Amino acid sequence: xxxxxxxxxxxxxxxxxxxxxxxxxxxxxxxxxxxxxxxxxxxxxxxxxxxxxxxxxxxxxxxxxxxxxxxxxxxxxxxxxxxxxxxxxxxxxxxxxxxxxxxxxxxxxxxxxxxxxxxxxxxxxxxxxxxxxxxxxxxxxxxxxxxxxxxxxxxxxxxxxxxxxxxxxxxxxxxxxxxxxxxxxxxxxxxxxxxxxxxxxxxxxxxxxxxxxxxxxxxx
Numbered sequence: 001x002x003x004x005x006x007x008x009x010x011x012x013x014x015x016x017x018x019x020x021x022x023x024x025x026x027x028x029x030x031x032x033x034x035x036x037x038x039x040x041x042x043x044x045x046x047x048x049x050x051x052x053x054x055x056x057x058x059x060x061x062x063x064x065x066x067x068x069x070x071x072x073x074x075x076x077x078x079x080x081x082x083x084x085x086x087x088x089x090x091x092x093x094x095x096x097x098x099x100x101x102x103x104x105x106x107x108x109x110x111x112x113x114x115x116x117x118x119x120x121x122x123x124x125x126x127x128x129x130x131x132x133x134x135x136x137x138x139x140x141x142x143x144x145x146x147x148x149x150x151x152x153x154x155x156x157x158x159x160x161x162x163x164x165x166x167x168x169x170x171x172x173x174x175x176x177x178x179x180x181x182x183x184x185x186x187x188x189x190x191x192x193x194x195x196x197x198x199x200x201x202x203x204x205x206x207x208x209x210x211x212x213x214x215x216x217x218x219x220x
Contacts, residue, residue, distance in 0.1 A: 006030060006053055006106050007025065009053060010051060012122070012125065012126030012129065013126055016120060016122050017120070017122075020116065020120050020122075020123070023116075024108070024112065027108075027109065027112045028106050028107060028109070029107050030104065030105070030106055031104070031105055031106075033055075033102070033103040033104075034099065035099050035100070035103075036099060037103075038096060038097070039057060039096075040082075040096060041096040041097075042062075042092070042093055042094055043092050043093065044092055044093050045090075045092050045093075046083050046086045046093065047110055048107045048108055048109050048110060048113070049079060049080075049083055049084065049087060049107075049108040049110075049113050050080060050083065050108075051078075051106040052076050052078055052079065053076060053103075054076050055099065055100070055103035055104065055105075056073050056075055056101050056103075057074040057100060057103065058073050058097070058098050059071045059095055059096070059097045059098075060095060060098070060177060061094070061095040061096075067176075067182060068173075068176070068177040069177060069180040070177050070178050071095060072141065073100070074097075079127075081130065081131050081135065081138075082094070082097070083097075084127055084130070084131050087110060087114075088117070141180070144180075145179075145180040150181060150185065150189060152217060153179050154175070154179060154189050154190070155215075157175060157178055157179060158208065159211075159214060159215060159218050165208075166207060167205060167206070167208070168205070168206040168207075168208070169205060170205075171204055172186045172187045196210075197209060197210060198213050198214055
């Protein structure tokens, strides 16, 4: 992929001056990252900002007891807000980012990021707009966990994951991470859905039996 091609995937960068655009493209590189790669982790300093060209990154936090919660996902055309925050504050990561699929991304080294933030109002606007959008998403996650009923959130997640199919390949642990709760809580709620005749379960698989009832709960 040429420099011009990747720049066009990020409309906020199209307003850069010719000089700074050239500097950015000359000093960044397009990289490929295999699926399941741990891109960053707690206690490690950020070395670069990744602008995602394709694929998905899952950013998650693990507690001292091993409980995981998915904070957000980074998709093509986006950057990671945690990386941005750590780069600007010169702090280490407090969560981990994992390649949920194979990725292609633009890697902008820290020194290049620092110069672009210092010298370009357009680049600063690009960075802070992305930061603002993601912070809004994070507040939504907090609100969901704190205030919304788990059975409703689980019904919504089952509808989302099924994509109109009857079978979902997932585990109770993965669902717990997605919804910010304990595996045992998910297991109890799925058992209740099964008792109602809405689903059937097998190891690593959930079969949707009554999509209408699950959708009705999800809309509450």
